[in-house]
Amino acid sequence: MLSDFTTLTFDCYGTLIDWEKGILGELRPWAIRHGVIATDETLLDVFAGIESVCQQESPTARYPQILEEVLGRIARRYSVELDEGEGAEFGRSVGRWPAFPDSAEALRYLRGRYKLVILSNVDRESFAMSEERLGVTFDRVITAQDVGSYKPDIRNFKYLLDDLGQSLQVRPEQILHTAQSLYHDIVPAQSLGLRTMWINRRRGKDGWGATPKPDGSAEESTPDWEVGNMAEFAALHRSQTVRTMT
Secondary structure, eight states: OGGGOSEEEEOOBTTTBOHHHHHHHHHHHHHHHHTOOOOHHHHHHHHHHHHHHHHHHOTTSOHHHHHHHHHHHHHHHTTOOOOTTHHHHHHTGGGGSOBOTTHHHHHHHHHTTSEEEEEESSOHHHHHHHHHHHTOOOSEEEEHHHHTSOTTSHHHHHHHHHHHHHHTOOOGGGEEEEESOIIIIIHHHHHTTOEEEEEOTTTTOSSOTTSOOOOHHHHTOOOSEEESSHHHHHHHHHHHHHHHHO
C-alpha cells in the first residue's frame, strides 16, 4: 500500500519536468539552423547516449557544463561547427524546460501526505528554476553537484539514504523512489532494496527517448508500481485511501 511510506524521493527531469520537450525545444531549432536532418526520436536517442558518457567521464562537472559538452559532441556527430555561445546557451536551458501539466497539482496533493525529496542529476542553480515551475517546496534537495557523481551511480542513492536518515530521520523502508527512468533510477534504487514507483511517461511510445536503454537484466526489472503520469499516481493514492476507509 502507498500508505506504508512516509517519504517520496523523486527524480525530477523526465518525471516532473518534461525534459524531452525541453531538450527538443533547444535541439530542434539548432538542428534546423545548421541543416541537420534527424527525427525528434533520433535527436533524443543521440542526446541520451552522449549525455551518459559525458556524465561518466566528468562526474564532478556541473550539469550546465555537461550540457555544453553534449551539444559539442552532437555537433561533431553531424559534422557541424557550433556558433559562438551555442554550447553555453544550451547549458543554461534547464530553466526553460517546462513542467508536465499534471506535476504541480499532483505534488500539492501528495505534499499533504508525504515528505517530498528530490534526487536529481542537475545542479542546485538549475533545479531552483525548475522548483519554481513545480509550485512546491521540497523537504530536501540532493543533486549531482552535492554528491559528485551522476545517477545511475549507486553513490547517489547511498548519499540519499544517509542524508535522509540524518536530516529527516527517515528509514529506507519508509521511502518510495519515484521516477521515469529505469536506467537512471528504478534499477539502482531497487539494487539497494528501495521500493519504486515507475512514472512511465513514454507508455505507448517506441524506444527510450532521452534516457539510455537499460541493459538486458535491467530492462526486465519490475517496479513495485507503474503509472503513466503523476495524475495517475495521485489517483491511485486516493483510491487506496478510499478502500481502506470503507
